[in-house]
Amino acid sequence: WILVVAMAAWEGGRNAEKVEIGEHCCIDIQLVIDKMDMDSAPHIVNVACSTLNQWAMDFEGNYLRLRRSIVQARRAGVRYRVGGELEVCGYGCEDHFLEIDTYTHCWEVLAKLLDDEEESLFDSSMLVDIGMPVLHRGVSYNCRILILDRKIVLIRPKMWLADDGNYREPRWFRAWPNDRKLEMLQLPEIISKRINQKEVPIGNAVLSAADCSLAIETCEELFTPEPPHLQYALLGVQLVSNGSGSHHALRKLSTRLDLICSATRKLGGAYLYANLIGCDGSRVYYDGCSMVVVNGAVLAQGEQFCVYDEVLTTFASIELDSIARYRGAMASRGVQAADVAAQHDVKSLGWIELKTADGKQFYLCEGDCDGKKRLAAHCDVSSPVERVRLYCPEEEIALGPACWLWDYLRRSGMRGYLLPLSGGADSASTATIAYSMCVLLHSAVQQELAAARDGSHIEYSV
Template identity: 30%
Template sequence: MEETRLMLAAAALNQTPMDWDGNLQHIKDAITEAATNNVQLLLLPELCITGYGCEDMFLSPWLSEVAFEKLLQVKEWCDDITVAVGLPVFLDKKVYNTACVIKNKEIVGFTAKQFLANDGVHYEPRWFTPWPANVVQEFEMMGHTYRIGDIIYNEQGVKYAFEICEDAWRPNRPAERHMPKGVQLILNPSASHFALSKTDVRHRLVVEASKRYQCAYVYANLLGNEAGRMIYDGEVLIAQNGKLIRRNELLCFKDVDLECAEVCFSANPKIEDVIEYLPPIDENKEVVAALSLALYDYMRKSRSRGFVLSLSGGADSSLCAVAVAEMVRRGIESLGTVLFVAKMQMFSMKDVAYFDTLPEERLQKELIGRLLTCAYQGTVNSSDNTYNSARGLAESIGAKFYSWTIDEEVRGYVSKIEDVLERPLTWEQDDLTLQNIQARVRAPGIWMLANINNALLMATSNRSEGSVGYTTMDGDTAGGISPIAGIDKAFIRQLLVWMQVELGYEGLQYVNKLQPSAELRPSDEEQTDEKDLMPYEVLNQIERLAFHDRYAPHEVYNILLEQQVAAPDVLQAWVTKFYTLWSRNQWKRERLAPSFHLDDYNIDSRSWLRFPILSGGFHEELAKIRP
């Protein structure tokens, strides 16, 4: 073929399930921006008309019908440009996940996804049917006939085809069939969820494919917190013949993030000998970026007016507070003051104009003060250290801070039960009861503040606590969102130190000097979390081996014993405690507030890990452990 140059583009979109007006506006904005840049072919993300996270609504025929009506609107915006847009298509009582190609206001065809994601957080086979390879057929919709299937398209003499998200992650991927057919361009519309360091894997997947198949490869991912739990980093990649041509900044606060590049196609392309890989990503930077964007989208899409937090002065609640502060800092940096504030839809235009006049440091603190309300709820068992930690952090970031004690309420409940039982409650006999009532009494007051502010109440449980149920139901689990429930405690502790040193949050200096403690027992007992449980590093190792790597209890024990983690009898006690508490507390994990998927796995039964509420408790399996 003669040399052909095409201006290619891909756009990340921040979509919301079934938000028809919002989703279409972002699609229209992307098309308009592409046209302004003289783009000839634009790729948009997977299922971007409906949103990827519609879940069981995909099974309702009307959803696909509405999506097709919206597609016909999108078609009219595609004047003198080719656009690939994602939507579900309902045929013969089956739903297909498709990418539709529109060229100059005409629908050319639909490519249907061939491999469905069915692991981890994915449940695609519940909704969609895989399309067979090399099959193309016709269907009728709204009086017109269209082609659907494994289609090869043509743009000015350049043959191109699709791999839709999961298609590219399989050994017998569609690209294996495309290359012998002369395909020189592969488009990949995706809804690839965020996980720590996953972008490194994705980058390799795209660039190595472009070298192996001697083609240009264009990739477009969704962006932001789309449906509540999953976060999308909005990655856009354009590569050719083993060389990365264009890559965007991930996890931005925009609605549309478009990248374009002119790509040359010829009969004898130069194939890169060595692929230049990206340097390893800093997971601290990455998780902070994901968490802050997720909070912003969750807040505005749920139409909430900020956040309320029971700030204990400990690590978990401190991270939640700083995450809101980072949301403000990063949001302003990404969008500018006016757009960041206006997108929240909670301030008047007068307020927006006022914020735009403020210098940066004052602006951030004033906004945080309007968005985050904190309260320290002390008891006789609370220490001055945690109070000073909570107050110092809140003041340093500008959050609204209240403080009160709950001893009177605790005494009221304790005396009621003592009267009923006709005996006093003692720490020797009623330890758990006396601890839990303190945690539960903290819930009503903080819920009142959330209701008054029309704000989201943040629960502060982390993944390590969730694994063993080291949390009080209707107490510290109270909340509408549990933002850090997908992160383990060891990671959180080092993250807070990093945020103090690298991001300048000096208010964290107090919590970074403290040992994690629930502070529910009398102070002379010097209660700490790790005394109650085990070292967090060990807990996290057991959890990962058990549920990410899927080893049996005795195998977990043997692996840790080989690593000399602890003496055999101590290690047996820790492994037994973990599995016993895990089994006993599945009902708690079922009731935790929605959380974000941040790591490469989580313990949320609604997304990554399902486990029976009632089980045998691993008794037979634990009996195989012999120190």
């Protein structure tokens, strides 16, 4: 095509709309140039990691925060939105997970989102990934619900459960076996009658869009010795997401960063990490810091400690071509990937093609099946952050408990804390943490007042 256009431009003039070549051949110059531009345009995926400050069993409040996060992602032109673990009901429901009502209320929240009349939350423009518990054949699973164009395309259960430290997930859930194939789950009537869909695949699967592929992990699976993302990456999956409910512990963020950066550095690819934030009613504080990492580099990093908002969204624009170039330059990865494909020791792994309601292929990079829309889209690729934000241990001690105190205070309905002081180390430490909470609140209020004065819009909830 380049040779033909060059010849045509030379013979007929560069400004000609059409050029005849020979007796029966006529070329539309502008059409060819547009075709060349589309082929050379970068393949960019706009993604969002939603960090929500949810409250266990607060289905109405959780619905409002979840809806707001989806609306934010849609209005920003995002093609894939992922949220935290069990964000519909809250991670800390504990023995309420043993009650059938908890699962029923989760489906009711999803039905309410489907009924939204002001915003079309689940249209063909964005794939939405939501965390909630699901019952399948009488067994409870910690799941991801993936929705596209008012159709549930996959329910992905957690395959490795956390059962150490503060975590006791096997008390409430069962792990989905790694070698178990895809099955069909019967959707409850409250959902099936709204979306005209009676069943949905449940299990471990890769979602295949027209231009790239996506796979899902959940929290603890990142920390296992043989995490699922190893298999996904060797099979050529470009995007891996992780909806997490990871609580704050000293230097734990460093561990997460090391695991994610190391994985994408060795294997190439993009990793989307979405964590919860705040106190959801239990004794732990989820420290947010959602992030997007590509080929070992952090492209976007969210807040770790926050008192000013309940919905934080981390956006990034990922160039898929950079993943292909990075992987192509690693010979050893190519050898292992070829071995995995040859052995095909992944028979239990399903592959699901993403399509819209009218049967068209879904593009993660483009706003439409017509490539022209990609040319007009905002094509700025996210650059690696100059400096990854990591607090020192002393700062973490001051900030983490202070944020927990504020969440607990405002949601308990109390007007303040009674702080008895004996003069010893314990009361001095407690007073310092309470002071840290007051400093954070004062700073947030000052920012809100400043935003009101200069007319900028910042949504605070202090």
